[in-house]
Amino acid sequence: MNANKQIASIECTITIVMSLLLIAGLLSACSGINIQAARNLSATGKNVALQVRQNIFVSDDEYTRARDGEALVHGFSGTTNSDLYAKILKDYDVIHQELAKRTIVFESLADVYDAFGELAGLDAGAQTEQALTNLGGAIEEYAKQIMQPSPIYKDTTAIISKVGGIVAAEIQKAKIKEASIQIRxxxxxxxxxxxxxxxxxxxxxxxQSLTTVKKAAFTLMWNQGVYDPKPLLDDFGTDAGLVAKKEAAAGIKPNTPLGNALLEVLKKRLAIKADLIEKSYDASLKALGSLISEHRKLEQGEPLDLNRVQAISAELRSIAGMLTKVKADLSKNQ
Amino acid sequence: MKSKKSVLQKTVSIVHDGKLTQEEALKALRVASQSATEALPAALGKCTTDEERQKVMTDRDLVVLAYLNSLQKTLVQTGALFENTAINLETEAENVRRKAGALTDVTDAINLLTELIRLAASLALAFG
Incomplete structure (x- = not known):
């Protein structure tokens, strides 16, 4: 009787192992997927989404300064009661809010990469293997309690757990591949x-329009002679280790050759920002393109080159830094 | 003077092409608006009376409003595309989370079964 039970037990074990091996075999097409690479891609993807968002939208500070610029030019021209001025401010607000709504797409993109990270972050193989080992142990314990031979041998429990772990890992890889295709x-x-x-x-x-308003307001103030150009004069002397005389700045008047020369320098500095706006947008598109390319590699089981995406992300950060630097340089000269 | 010439060249080029796409039209209005704003400091500097200053400002404001008005109209068109993209991304995040959840569910089910068997074993011991 016991011998029959043992034979049935062995048959049962073989059937389970064979079934698991069959499933593993069917899923092996996905075994090229590198789970760790998927985890890294999810972190990089989120980083890119957040960096792009920061780079292509008008910041609150930028927006406030542009509104201040409008106020200044209208105040100067005595048109603060004008309907056109009121309409411009209202339109600015509507447009700014409408564009700001678009940031939600970047938040959603970051969330998709979070979810991808959750999927790739699981250690399904090891967890399932451990769960199956525990299950085998529990069955064996139960059999002992009811004075019956265990339906599965201890040695084969280990095999089932191992194969079960492999199957779970393959299922996870299949899901990662499917998710990657969808996200791509x-x-x-x-x-x-x-x-x-x-x-x-x-x-x-x-x-660009907001930048132009700020530039116009600055130029108007410069022409009124309210800025101290000393820091700018000092900048020119830096290489020679010289600083401008204290009284030199006072001698520079707007609409004189030197006044116009310094204004041109400042205008060119401000123009850099306009170029950076376009550059930043291009870099953002490039970053998304690189993410797409890395998804393809992941799906095909090829090694990823996340350094490339990270380099573009660093470029985005650097442009954001340069935009701030232009602002800082201008503040320094004010 | 230079920027005025550049705006003029852009306008001529658009007319010559015979086709004016929406983004080209919007860009032309934006460039005109920026040129008017850039010209403000010099133009206001030349004014000697309040009336002149107000006239300069009104002319500039009209050009800027033409651009802002057109921009708003085009935003209505493309806004829906962004909304759809956001919805699609949110759906995708849910799908991926469901996949991750399904993986955990399998392990949870095995663990639950293990607990049930352990419970059965302890009950068998208690009644044995």
Missing amino acids: GRVEDFQKLLGNKLVREQMTGFR
């Missing part, structure tokens, strides 16, 4: 949307 499709759609010429003009054009 969404990122491709998003890249196309941001690359749309009209969208690009809307996003970068409004920002």
Whole structure:
């Protein structure tokens, strides 16, 4: 009787192991997926989404300064009661709010990468293997309690657990591949949307316009002779280790050759910001393109080159830094 | 003077092409608006009366408003595309989380079964 039970037990064990091996075999097409690479890609993807968001939208500070610029030029021209001025401010607000709504797409993209990280972050193989080992132990314990031979031998429990772990890992890889394909499709759609010429003009054009208002307000103030140009004069003397005389700045008047020369320098510095707005947008599109390319590699089981994406992300950060530096340089000269 | 010439060249080029796309039209309005704003300090500097200053400002404001008005109209068109993209991304995040949840569910089910068997074993011991 016991011998029959043992034979049945062995048969049962073999059936389970064979079934698991069959499932593992069916899923082995996904074994090229590198789970660790998927984890790294999810972290990089989130980082890119947040960095791009920071780079292509008008910051609150930028927006406030542009509104201040409008106030200044209207105050100067005595048109603060003008309906046109009120309409400009109202339109600015509506447009700024409308564009700000678009930041939600970047938050959603970051969230998708968070979810991808959750999927890749699981250690399904090891967890399932441990769970099956525990299950085998529990069955054996139960059999002992009811004075029956264990339906599965201890040695085969280890095999089942191992194969079960492999199956779980393969299932996870299959799900990662499927998720990567879906996410790639969404990122491709998003890249196309941001690359749309009209969208690009809307996003970068409004920002350029705000920069122009700030520049006009600054120039108006410069022409009134309210700024101390000494820091700018000192900048020119830096290489020679010289600083401008204390009284030199006082001698520089607007609309004189030297006044105009310094104004031109400042205008060119401000113009850098306008170039950076376009550059920043291009770098953002490039970053999304790199993410798409890394997803493809992950799906094909090729090694990822996340350094490339990280380099573009660093470029984005550097542009954001340069935009701030232009602001800092100007503040220094004010 | 230079920027005025550049705006003029852009306008001529658009007319010559015979096709004016929406983004080109918007860009042309934006460039005109920026040129008017850039010209403000010099123009205001030349004014000698309040009336002149107000006239300069009104002319500039009209050009800027033409741009802002057109920009708002185009934003309505593309805004929906961003909304759809956000919805698609949110759905994708849910799908991926469901996949991760399904993986955990399998392990949870095995662990639950293990606990049930352990419970059965302890009950067998108690009644044995």
